[in-house]
Amino acid sequence: MDYLAEGFINAFLLLIRGNEETYSAVYTTVYVSSISIIISLVLGLPLGFVLSYYEFIGKKQIRAVVDTLLGLPTVVVGLLVYAFITRRGPLGEYDLLFNKSGIIAGQTLLILPVVISLSASAIESLDERLRSTLITLGARGRKIITGTLYESRFAIMTAAAAAYGRAISEVGVSMMVGGNIKWHTRTITTAIALETGKGEFAMGIALGIVLLLIGFIVNWLLIFLRKRG
Amino acid sequence: MTVNSDYLYELADIEHGYGTFRLRIPSLNILRNSSVGLSGPNGSGKSTLIRLLSFLEYPEKGVVRFNGRTHGRPHVTMLQQDPYLLKRTVYDNVAYGLKAAKDTENLKQRVTEALEIVNLDHKKFIHRKWFELSGGEAKRVALASRVILKPEALLLDEPVANVDSESSIAIMKAITWMKEEHSSTIILSSHDLTWLSSITDNIWKLSGGKLAGSGTSNLIPGPWSKEREGIWYSLLPEGEKVYTHTPPDAEATAVLNPGDIILSLKKLKDISAINMLPGVVVTMSSDINAGRIRLEIESSGRIFYAYITEASASKMKLFPGKKIYLVFKATSLQWI
Numbered sequence: 088m089d090y091l092a093e094g095f096i097n098a099f100l101l102l103i104r105g106n107e108e109t110y111s112a113v114y115t116t117v118y119v120s121s122i123s124i125i126i127s128l129v130l131g132l133p134l135g136f137v138l139s140y141y142e143f144i145g146k147k148q149i150r151a152v153v154d155t156l157l158g159l160p161t162v163v164v165g166l167l168v169y170a171f172i173t174r175r176g177p178l179g180e181y182d183l184l185f186n187k188s189g190i191i192a193g194q195t196l197l198i199l200p201v202v203i204s205l206s207a208s209a210i211e212s213l214d215e216r217l218r219s220t221l222i223t224l225g226a227r228g229r230k231i232i233t234g235t236l237y238e239s240r241f242a243i244m245t246a247a248a249a250a251y252g253r254a255i256s257e258v259g260v261s262m263m264v265g266g267n268i269k270w271h272t273r274t275i276t277t278a279i280a281l282e283t284g285k286g287e288f289a290m291g292i293a294l295g296i297v298l299l300l301i302g303f304i305v306n307w308l309l310i311f312l313r314k315r316g
Numbered sequence: 317m318t319v320n321s322d323y324l325y326e327l328a329d330i331e332h333g334y335g336t337f338r339l340r341i342p343s344l345n346i347l348r349n350s351s352v353g354l355s356g357p358n359g360s361g362k363s364t365l366i367r368l369l370s371f372l373e374y375p376e377k378g379v380v381r382f383n384g385r386t387h388g389r390p391h392v393t394m395l396q397q398d399p400y401l402l403k404r405t406v407y408d409n410v411a412y413g414l415k416a417a418k419d420t421e422n423l424k425q426r427v428t429e430a431l432e433i434v435n436l437d438h439k440k441f442i443h444r445k446w447f448e449l450s451g452g453e454a455k456r457v458a459l460a461s462r463v464i465l466k467p468e469a470l471l472l473d474e475p476v477a478n479v480d481s482e483s484s485i486a487i488m489k490a491i492t493w494m495k496e497e498h499s500s501t502i503i504l505s506s507h508d509l510t511w512l513s514s515i516t517d518n519i520w521k522l523s524g525g526k527l528a529g530s531g532t533s534n535l536i537p538g539p540w541s542k543e544r545e546g547i548w549y550s551l552l553p554e555g556e557k558v559y560t561h562t563p564p565d566a567e568a569t570a571v572l573n574p575g576d577i578i579l580s581l582k583k584l585k586d587i588s589a590i591n592m593l594p595g596v597v598v599t600m601s602s603d604i605n606a607g608r609i610r611l612e613i614e615s616s617g618r619i620f621y622a623y624i625t626e627a628s629a630s631k632m633k634l635f636p637g638k639k640i641y642l643v644f645k646a647t648s649l650q651w652i
Binding site: 214217219220222234238240 | 372390393396398416417
């Protein structure tokens with residue numbers, strides 16, 4: 088059991104002393120996951136709105152597919168993105184493989200269904216009187232969309248937090264598409280996998296603590312924003 | 317098409333509905349700067365008509381014209397029976413419509429004024445959140461959100477249903493302010509005919525999706541059963557019968573003009589009128605315009621409206637709770 092205690096002590100020393108290798112992985116994780124969540128929200132919120140607000144042929148079927156993709160295995164996404172961005176793939180010329188951009192593409196693909204599905208559920212659960220209220224107050228077109236999304240902001244924030252949590256904690260995409268390259272594409276999760284394999288528990292534990300801390304900060308921010316209303 | 321400037325609304329050949337319910341209005345015109353009440357039982361079509369007049373829905377058949385046009389926004393606004401407040405502060409709720417219209421000059425002052433019109437202290441309420449309000453306060457904030465828009469037509473669906481008396485008075489004053497100070501046309505629905513007649517110029521009655529006359533006419537719905545050849549009856553909730561001649565169909569609704577009802581303290585004999593219903597005076601209110609007294613009389617579980625002169629009321633010593641008879645002929649019932 089001594090190695091565990093020793094691992095914890097060394098983990099804190101790594102974090103306190105600002106170990107560059109540790110913080111490089113933290114930076115990469117926060118960077119790729121933040122870009123992924125921004126892209127997913129920009130694409131996913133309007134799609135979630137359309138999927139919940141309008142009636143069209145095939146709506147139920149599309150919703151079923153989106154809901155199924157919620158549990159998409161990260162390695163499957165990794166494999167799919169790898170196949171597309173490898174030199175022989177259709178997007179090979181863009182040099183995305185083993186780059187942060189590749190991880191961002193993969194993570195976006197992974198969390199987009201989460202944003203679409205949860206935001207659609209959030210909008211579906213809104214009060215049916217909201218639309219007529221917005222209209223009677225003079226809202227038109229884009230104002231109705233923004234007004235509706237704003238009314239469901241708390242549920243959408245929860246959806247965004249869930250999607251962000253999935254992005255920062257995934258390992259399949261980062262490992263397969265990013266290649267776990269030190270100082271470049273190594274993320275917290277790929278570093279933990281590698282360091283644990285090497286028996287270097289200290290860095291694994293330090294990175295694990297940071298991962299939990301990020302999750303805690305995101306949730307704390309969510310609670311703070313809810314309180315502000 | 318020529319536009320009659322006296323009419324704000326012109327409805328023609330309207331048909332609209334959901335499931336088995338159909339609202340059918342062959343023709344209805346509403347005068348500019350008038351206040352119109354819509355009355356009728358649940359499911360009579362009041363809310364549907366209000367939604368059509370507020371252009372939240374468009375009729376399946378026919379046309380609703382507002383100022384001669386087939387759309388009315390942004391000059392029409394509507395307050396729902398159970399209004400929804402946006403999940404924001406009172407200020408943001410009241411200011412929303414003006415912000416949406418990008419009309420933000422002196423916004424804070426206009427929000428303050430709108431809150432004052434519905435008798436809410438702006439200092440106390442302006443920063444409150446939507447969940448920090450009582451039912452009546454929330455309704456007043458929702459009304460202030462509409463009042464601030466200064467609409468040409470303000471539609472209100474059951475505005476004083478389920479609100480406290482303070483809110484009810486504030487809502488009534490705000491409606492009167494909109495009509496008198498801003499010349500808005502007011503259209504409101506209510507079950508409460510006494511309240512409705514105190515605030516409106518004209519009342520339209522709805523029954524089964526049809527306009528069933530104006531004013532305080534009594535509606536007697538079917539089903540009608542045959543008593544004998546040429547004489548049919550409709551059972552009132554507590555068992556009394558209302559007789560008429562052959563109805564157009566067994567489910568038809570009849571209108572009984574309050575002026576056709578004779579009030580008697582005793583059961584009359586040897587008269588041609590076939591209907592003689594025992595009743596109890598519920599309310600008496602002065603009909604100032606006509607110099608008469610309007611009575612609400614409960615008979616066999618249904619409210620009837622009747623008029624009497626002040627002299628007759630005094631002679632008969634009428635007061636709420638007094639037992640009387642309602643006498644009217646079978647031919648007094650008109651079919652809609």
